[in-house]
Every structure is written in structure tokens, then in C-alpha cells.
Amino acid sequence: MCSQSAFELICRSCFLYIEFDKEYIFYHAVSGETHFLNATGASVLKRLSASPARIEDLLDFLDGNHARPICSYESLKMLLDRFEELGIIKCNYPCKC
Numbered sequence: 684m685c686s687q688s689a690f691e692l693i694c695r696s697c698f699l700y701i702e703f704d705k706e707y708i709f710y711h712a713v714s715g716e717t718h719f720l721n722a723t724g725a726s727v728l729k730r731l732s733a734s735p736a737r738i739e740d741l742l743d744f745l746d747g748n749h750a751r752p753i754c755s756y757e758s759l760k761m762l763l764d765r766f767e768e769l770g771i772i773k774c775n776y777p778c779k780c
Contacts, residue, residue, distance in 0.1 A: 689775045690763055691735035714770055723754055724762060
């Protein structure tokens, strides 16, 4: 992944979510799977539901929201890689934004 890669949700309208006791429950209609996320994971998916974003944009977004503990580039990359493995997001090479 290069720094100009953009991430986006595979299906923006395929998510339902609720917040429950500072955790988030996301239902992914395409896979039929339910995911339990912390504030960081939920914030990333909410941000990507608006438009594609580069990892640097996501870090800035998380910093501005104060919705999570300090998130490093490496830990955000691991989270994005996991979302990609689950078929929730995809990465576009190079960035189209």
C-alpha cells in the first residue's frame, strides 16, 4: 500500500449499526456478518461511508474526533487490512481523491 492509496466501503448502503455501552455493533448485509467494534473501528467505517479516504486523512479525522485512544499509522493500517480481509472495504491504487 502506498501513501496515495484510497480506501472505500465496498457497499455504503449495506451497513446498519448501533452504539451500545461505548461499543458499536455493525451488521454487514452483504456478508450477513455482525461485527463488534470499538470507537476507532466505528469511526473509520463511519468516515468511509461519506467518501473514500487515504490513511493520512483517516488519521487526521480520528485526531479531530478524539473518539479513540492514540492511533498510530501502523495500528490503523492493521485495522484497514483486517476490514479489507473481511470484505468491508477495498483499497484503490493509486488514490482517486
